[in-house]
Amino acid sequence: MLKKILLIIPIIILIISTTLTKNSTKKLDKNIFETQEEIRALNDIYELVLLDYNYLTSPNKLMEYSKMYFDKELKKKKITYFKIFKFKNE
Numbered sequence: 506m507l508k509k510i511l512l513i514i515p516i517i518i519l520i521i522s523t524t525l526t527k528n529s530t531k532k533l534d535k536n537i538f539e540t541q542e543e544i545r546a547l548n549d550i551y552e553l554v555l556l557d558y559n560y561l562t563s564p565n566k567l568m569e570y571s572k573m574y575f576d577k578e579l580k581k582k583k584i585t586y587f588k589i590f591k592f593k594n595e
Contacts, residue, residue, distance in 0.1 A: 560566050 560570075
C-alpha cells in the first residue's frame with residue numbers, strides 16, 4: 506500500500522505541474538499574439554504616415570505627379586494673378 510502511495514504522489518505532482526505549465530504557456534502565447542497584432546497595426550500606421558511625409562509634403566514630388574497625371578488639367582498661375590478678397594465682417 507505504501508508503495509502505491511509513493512508511486513501515485515509523484516504522478517499526481519507531475520500532472521499538476523504539467524497542467525500549470527500548459528496554462529501559463531497558453532497565457533504567454535496569447536500575450537505574444539496580441540503584442541504582435543499591435544505591432545503590425547502600428548507598422549501599418551507608420552507606413553501610412555511615412556508615405557504622407559515623403560510624398561505629399563515634397564513640392565518637387567507634387568510637381569512631378571501633377572505633370573505625370575494632370576498635365577493638361579493643371580496650369581501654373583503667377584501669384585500676381587490672384588486677387589485679395591476682403592470681407593465686410595472683418
